[in-house]
Structures are given as structure tokens and as C-alpha cells.
Amino acid sequence: MPDKKAPAAKPGPAFDAVIVGAGFAGMYMLHRLRRLGFSARVFEAGGDVGGTWYWNRYPGARCDVESVQYSYQFDAALEQEWEWSERYAAQPELLRYARHVADRFDLKRDIQFNTRVISARFDAAQGHWLVETGDRACTSAAFCIMATGCLSSPNLPCFKGLDSFAGDRYHTGHWPHEDVDFRGKRVAIIGTGSSAVQSIPIIARRAEHLYVFQRTPNYAVPAHNRPLDADALTKVKADYPAMRKRAKQTMTGIDFDYSDKKALETAAADRQREYERRWRHGGLWFLGAYQDLMVDQAANDTAAEFVRGKIRQRVSSQEVAELLAPKNTIGCKRLCVDIGYYETFNRENVTLVDVSTEPIEHITARGLRARGVDYEVDAIVFATGFDAMTGSLLRIDISGRNGLTLETKWQEGPRSYLGVAIAQFPNLFMITGPGSPSVLTNMLPTIEQHVEWIADALAFMRARGIALIEPSGEAEADWVGHVAELAGRTLRYTCGSWYLGVNIPGKPRVFMPYIGGFPKYVEHCNEIAANGYQGFVLT
Ligand code: NA7
Numbered sequence: 001m002p003d004k005k006a007p008a009a010k011p012g013p014a015f016d017a018v019i020v021g022a023g024f025a026g027m028y029m030l031h032r033l034r035r036l037g038f039s040a041r042v043f044e045a046g047g048d049v050g051g052t053w054y055w056n057r058y059p060g061a062r063c064d065v066e067s068v069q070y071s072y073q074f075d076a077a078l079e080q081e082w083e084w085s086e087r088y089a090a091q092p093e094l095l096r097y098a099r100h101v102a103d104r105f106d107l108k109r110d111i112q113f114n115t116r117v118i119s120a121r122f123d124a125a126q127g128h129w130l131v132e133t134g135d136r137a138c139t140s141a142a143f144c145i146m147a148t149g150c151l152s153s154p155n156l157p158c159f160k161g162l163d164s165f166a167g168d169r170y171h172t173g174h175w176p177h178e179d180v181d182f183r184g185k186r187v188a189i190i191g192t193g194s195s196a197v198q199s200i201p202i203i204a205r206r207a208e209h210l211y212v213f214q215r216t217p218n219y220a221v222p223a224h225n226r227p228l229d230a231d232a233l234t235k236v237k238a239d240y241p242a243m244r245k246r247a248k249q250t251m252t253g254i255d256f257d258y259s260d261k262k263a264l265e266t267a268a269a270d271r272q273r274e275y276e277r278r279w280r281h282g283g284l285w286f287l288g289a290y291q292d293l294m295v296d297q298a299a300n301d302t303a304a305e306f307v308r309g310k311i312r313q314r315v316s317s318q319e320v321a322e323l324l325a326p327k328n329t330i331g332c333k334r335l336c337v338d339i340g341y342y343e344t345f346n347r348e349n350v351t352l353v354d355v356s357t358e359p360i361e362h363i364t365a366r367g368l369r370a371r372g373v374d375y376e377v378d379a380i381v382f383a384t385g386f387d388a389m390t391g392s393l394l395r396i397d398i399s400g401r402n403g404l405t406l407e408t409k410w411q412e413g414p415r416s417y418l419g420v421a422i423a424q425f426p427n428l429f430m431i432t433g434p435g436s437p438s439v440l441t442n443m444l445p446t447i448e449q450h451v452e453w454i455a456d457a458l459a460f461m462r463a464r465g466i467a468l469i470e471p472s473g474e475a476e477a478d479w480v481g482h483v484a485e486l487a488g489r490t491l492r493y494t495c496g497s498w499y500l501g502v503n504i505p506g507k508p509r510v511f512m513p514y515i516g517g518f519p520k521y522v523e524h525c526n527e528i529a530a531n532g533y534q535g536f537v538l539t
Pocket of ligand 1: 027153157172190191192193194195196213214216334355359360381384385386498503
């Protein structure tokens with residue numbers, strides 16, 4: 001008989017962990033935790049797995065990292081059985097891959113789809129998290145793991161008259177599942193970032209007329225995309241372990257040939273040859289040509305001028321070419337990888353509208369007004385990007401100790417330890433959060449590293465009977481200072497990019513990703529774990 005006077009045992013939470021999001025991060029987190037014997041529930045706002053690749057279905061959506069590198073490596077059999085069809089996988093193939101992984105590891109039984117997380121509250125008395133979902137249900141878990149993605153909160157600028165538009169309206173980051181038929185339609189696209197660069201050539205081929213509203217031109221290098229034939233795949237499969245190892249030694253976690261030479265110490269003719277070689281190879285590899293490109297403006301100018309020269313060659317109207325040629329630092333905003341982007345402006349049914357000096361005035365029932373001209377269109381595509389890195393976290397009402405909300409904590413910019421954990425928010429983890437290398441690296445290996453590090457931390461706690469983990473304020477402040485100090489040393493700090501939050505009105509200007517590179521970051525994480533989770537308070 002139990003002693004009636006003994007205090008009732010504290011009810012445990014329903015799950016060891018709640019994971020928010022079923023993109024590549026949430027899927028692997030679930031798998032890893034299950035393998036360690038933890039129970040987990042995943043909440044996903046979408047109707048399927050895939051995250052970014054579930055939502056970004058716009059025409060031409062494609063990864064800008066080569067498929068064989070933008071893939072999981074945690075399971076050798078998975079790696080060997082999956083056959084990528086193209087050098088750069090398009091969205092449908094990436095989504096198929098995500099679904100394949102979900103089926104292969106039987107993930108869906110622990111994922112609740114069509115369920116948006118509204119709030120997550122740390123209940124100090126119980127020592128666990130209470131997660132409220134859109135269906136008004138409340139789920140308790142010892143750990144709350146945010147796998148909410150870095151580019152998952154679409155940014156729709158508040159254009160005057162936005163709701164008066166009578167035609168069709170689309171956002172690239174929230175594209176309909178049904179086929180969108182632009183045939184015979186006059187279409188406007190606002191924005192010339194990566195999503196626009198990918199979709200413009202395809203929309204232009206379908207639409208009757210396409211008006212491109214450009215505020216800031218972007219640099220794009222050709223993808224030289226191609227099918228991967230059987231021989232290429234056999235070679236890749238044989239080389240996977242070595243390739244992954246090489247990739248982990250590079251700043252971006254991508255197996256690239258990064259030069260250790262400096263542009264300014266190279267003769268102009270040799271430099272030109274090297275840029276040409278990289279241009280012909282295609283992709284983000286272009287920026288690996290010289291190690292001073294992102295730290296020395298004069299070095300950067302040499303690469304920028306090379307690309308401007310290419311734009312002038314690719315675009316027949318020199319007036320249009322000049323508008324398309326960026327004047328800012330190449331690589332400061334994310335470099336785009338294109339398939340026929342600049343040539344698209346040679347088409348008669350494409351008009352470039354420069355809104356760099358005068359913003360779009362307003363949206364009307366029949367179109368847009370800019371620079372005193374009315375553009376009548378049937379559809380508007382907003383390729384206006386995302387509230388990056390913090391947006392998807394802050395749209396959830398997250399509160400930690402003493403009711404401190406994340407919104408309040410991050411009022412002056414995101415603060416975290418390693419981009420993984422936040423002081424005053426015990427047992428809350430972020431996968432690729434602000435302060436981690438995330439968007440400056442190949443997301444898949446970065447995600448895997450985070451997931452494994454978090455899972456190891458949970459196993460460490462369980463083995464020692466530790467209930468709570470949270471960074472100390474001091475460790476967090478040091479990390480925030482370190483991230484800012486590194487960012488200040490590079491040219492990436494110098495332009496109005498989403499890395500800095502400049503694209504969102506009122507967002508604090510803080511360079512969010514850790515710029516020190518993948519190997520250094522992993523070294524930090526491993527050292528911290530090896531020292532018993534140094535900088536964390538464990539209770
Ligand atoms: P981006 O790269 O943030 O691009 C958004 C584009 O939208 C960019 O050209 C913006 O111009 C433009 N924009 C935003 N607001 C406005 C207004 N009010 N008026 C005119 N133009 C505007 O988003 P993407 O979706 O293309 O790419 C995001 C990432 O996904 C990309 O970096 C890759 O990592 C994959 P601006 O430059 O701000 O002048």
C-alpha cells in the first residue's frame with residue numbers, strides 16, 4: 001500500500017521531446033531521438049514532410065548546392081540507394097527525397113501534420129515545456145526542439161493598396177500546390193533575389209508578358225545544371241565517405257576547391273583565367289577563387305567586375321545590362337545560381353522596371369503603379385523573401401523562466417549560445433538558430449551536426465539524472481560577442497542583406513549567422529561537450 005502521506009509523484013511530461021517542424025532538421029531529430037530511446041512528437045504546419053521544399057514550390061525552385069552534397073549522410077544505405085537525377089535537384093525531387101526518408105525510417109507515425117505551434121511555455125514548477133497547437137491542444141515535453149528553418153517565415157511587404165488587387169497573388173515562399181498556369185497572362189514579379197532569379201526565366205516562357213520590379217540587382221553565376229548519368233552516380237557513391245570528410249574541412253561544409261591564394265597577389269591575366277574557369281564550372285564555387293574576396297573590398301571588386309562583364313555580354317540591351325549589373329559587394333547578399341536568368345531580359349515579353357530610386361507607389365485593383373506608370377497585370381508574384389532566421393521562432397509565442405518571452409529577450413537582436421540554446425530558456429534547443437553557421441554553410445551537414453550534438457546532450461543528461469540544461473548568461477554573452485566580432489571582420493557586414501535583418505522594417509540590425517566556418521564551429525561544440533557542457537548550467 002502506498003503511504004497516503006507521501007507527496008504524489010510529479011506527473012511526467014507526455015513526451016521526452018516536442019520537435020517543431022518536419023523539414024530535414026525535424027525529421028532527423030526525430031529519428032535520432034527515437035534511436036536513443038527517447039519519445040518525441042513532431043508538429044508540422046504543412047501537410048507533409050520537407051519544410052522549405054514543401055512550401056517553396058515556385059517554378060524553377062531548386063537547391064543552389066549540388067544534390068549529392070545537399071543530402072543526408074547519417075545512413076550509408078540511404079546514401080547508396082538514393083539516385084539524384086540532376087546536378088542541382090529541383091524542388092519536386094527534393095520533396096520526393098524527404099518523403100522517401102520519412103517512409104524509410106517510418107517517421108510519419110510520430111509527426112502530426114497540419115498543426116501549427118502557437119506557443120511554447122516553460123513550466124518551471126513542473127520543469128517541462130507546454131506546447132500549444134492551433135487545434136487548441138496542449139502537449140507537455142521535457143525538451144522543446146525548434147526545427148523551424150531559417151527561411152520559413154515569408155516576408156510580404158506592406159504595399160499600399162495590397163488588398164485591393166483583383167488578380168491572382170502569389171508568394172514564392174508559400175506557393176500553391178496546384179499548377180499555376182501563367183499562359184496568356186500579364187504577370188508582375190517583385191524582387192530579384194534567389195527565388196526570383198530561379199523563377200523569372202520559367203515564368204517568362206509561359207506568361208504573355210512579365211514585368212520584373214527590381215529594387216537591388218543581384219549577382220548570379222550560372223548553374224550549368226545537367227543530368228547525373230549512371231557513371232557520375234557510381235563515382236559519387238564510391239567517393240561518398242571521402243567526399244563528406246573533405247567537405248567537413250571547408251568553411252561552408254561543401255566539398256569545393258577553395259583557393260588559398262589572394263586575388264590582389266595574383267596577376268590580372270591569371271585572375272581572369274581563374275574566374276573564367278570557375279564561371280565555366282558554375283555555382284557557388286565561384287566565390288572560392290580567392291581567400292581575400294570576402295574580406296578585402298579591392299579583391300572583391302575584381303570578382304564583381306568579372307561578373308558585371310558577363311552580364312554585359314549576356315544581355316543585348318546595354319541599358320538593361322547596366323540596370324541588372326549590381327554595384328555592391330559580390331557575395332555580400334547571397335550569391336544566386338542561375339539558369340538563363342540574364343538572357344531572359346533579351347525576350348520581348350520581359351520588361352525590367354527599376355524601382356531602386358523610387359519605390360513601388362501602390363498596388364491597385366488592376367496592377368501596380370511605379371515611377372508614375374500604371375502596369376496592368378493579371379497576377380503578382382511576390383518574390384520578396386523571408387523574415388530570416390528569427391521570423392519562424394518569433395511567430396511562436398515562446399516564454400522561458402519567469403514568463404520571459406523570446407520576443408522581449410531578442411528585442412535588440414537574437415542572443416544564443418552556439419545558435420543552439422538560449423539563457424533563461426531551459427531545455428529549449430534550436431537547430432541552425434541565429435548564432436550558428438547555418439545559412440552560410442551547406443544546410444544538410446550543418447543540420448546533422450546540430451541534431452547529433454543535441455541528441456548527445458540529452459543522452460548525457462539522462463545518464464547522469466540531470467533534468468535541466470541552459471546556457472549561463474555569461475557564456476551566451478561571450479558567444480554573441482564572438483559572432484559579432486567575426487562578422488565585423490568581413491565584407492558581408494556591409495550591405496542590406498537578410499543576414500543582417502535589413503529586409504524587415506524594424507528588425508534589429510544584427511548579423512545573425514556565425515561566420516567562422518563549419519570546422520571551427522564544430523570544434524567549439526565538441527570542446528564544450530567534452531568539457532561536460534561548459535557554459536551550460538546543468539541541474
Ligand atoms: P531575398 O533574397 O531576400 O530577395 C527578396 C527580393 O525582394 C529582393 O530583391 C528585395 O529587394 C525584394 N524586395 C523586398 N521587399 C521589396 C519591396 N518593398 N519593393 C521592392 N522589392 C522588394 O529572398 P529570396 O526568396 O529570393 O531568397 C532567399 C534565400 O533563399 C536566398 O538567399 C537563398 O539562400 C535561398 P532588396 O534586395 O531588398 O532591395
